[in-house]
Amino acid sequence: MPISNPRIAILGNRVPSLNLPEIAHFADFASLLAVAAFDVLLLDMPGTHAGKFLRKLRSIRPYRYTLIFCCRDQDAWCEALGDGACPVDSNEIKTNWRSWLERFRLFNKEAAPERFESRVLSWLWLRDDARIYALRDPEVPQHYRYPLLDALADNEQVNSFVWLSLMAQQDWLEEGVLVDRVRLCADCGSGRLNYIDVCAECQALDISRQPSLHCFTCGHVGPQESFLKDGVLLCPNCLNRLRHIGSDYDRPMENYRCRSCQAFFVDAEVQARCLDCGLSHTPDKLRVREIRDFRLTEAGRFRCRQEFSDRSAQHFGRLTLLGGKDFYDLLTWQIQLVRRYPEPAFSLIGLRFVNLSGALSRLGEQRGHAFIDSVTDRLKETVRETDRCSRSTEEFFWIMLPHTDAKGLAIVKQRLGKVAELFSAPEISDISLRVISITAPEELLDQEDGELLLARLASELG
Missing domain, CATH: 3.40.50 (Rossmann fold)
Structure with missing residues (x-):
């Protein structure tokens, strides 16, 4: 129409x-x-x-x-x-x-x-x-x-x-883009925080910056005003007259004084007080949240193409498609198992549908969707109930085959040849299918996990 x-x-x-x-x-x-x-x-x-x-x-x-x-x-x-x-x-x-x-x-x-x-x-x-x-x-x-x-x-x-x-x-x-980084209250999650300076000794709020002096004779440290008597500097503790800075006295780094406990200190302690719940936290205890924009992944676009409908879920049910991270984790677990217990082996197949994205754009959404359905029907004939599949991009498709050795892998790859038959139509003749596979643990590299393995195979697929 x-x-x-x-x-x-x-x-x-x-x-x-x-x-x-x-x-x-x-x-x-x-x-x-x-x-x-x-x-x-x-x-x-x-x-x-x-x-x-x-x-x-x-x-x-x-x-x-x-x-x-x-x-x-x-x-x-x-x-x-x-x-x-x-x-x-x-x-x-x-x-x-x-x-x-x-x-x-x-x-x-x-x-x-x-x-x-x-x-x-x-x-x-x-x-x-x-x-x-x-x-x-x-x-x-x-x-x-x-x-x-x-x-x-x-x-x-x-x-x-x-x-x-x-x-x-x-x-x-x-x-996507990192917009900002905010710190939130560890208790209620609010970002309405007031950062206050408090006494380093008793955490009282009533502190002030005040010049102080240090007597070399007795070691007394006190406010500068307490050393002033009749216009001269006199230590209030030992009563010695302070004439020369550097030899009789100096100015210590402690410039803050607490009016509650009378303590002197160099730097005040910083606390973040939540204006919503009232609790106070040290800055290192706050929750840090990165604010970012987000966009659809390749897997998200693929999911959208499947209409979000129950019919679609049934249609792809046997393929058991997993998201990228879930597939990585499952593959890493399988690798750990076969390294510890070499039998039974498992195999992994990587498919790349070269030029698929361009062909889908040329076909349009509806015809492209119909083509993807036909490809999936052929894959359903190959994939078993126990196999697990994932799509890392529009063109890359992965099939993990548990309990499958090299001999069983060869049989599955032979059945996959039926998928390539779909690319004979003139409007999609530029699509080609590349296949790569391994059997674990024989073909694994040292220290290779699921994500590194897929990256290696994807590079070999071009």
């Missing part, structure tokens, strides 16, 4: 450069929501106002995934929730929407995912090079928030930092 032109609306002023009669115009938010949702929305207003409207639009279902462009300056909220500046050419808007629509149609009957995790990943996948941006916000205790996660959470209680860490561990998301 051919893709028609998108229904485009402008909220705010009219865009002079986009003089198209089919673009609807709305002066206020309520009138926009009173009609059926549009395919593309343009916000022609100052960045601060556009950011506020974007927060509302992304939190409601009709405009959760919609392409929304900002026609003027953009603030941080616009960058986090919008699709960038409005293209000058209206044809570019249509091209972007058609690309977006091709991907959206891969969802199960064009229905958006319902789970929070799937909503976020699909939002990223619908846009090329989209990211989850961190935004500095003094209203939240941690000083930073992720607007996209807040907008897509609906009524769910989501700890953004914990969720992002979990997604990174599962290899769906990867860390």
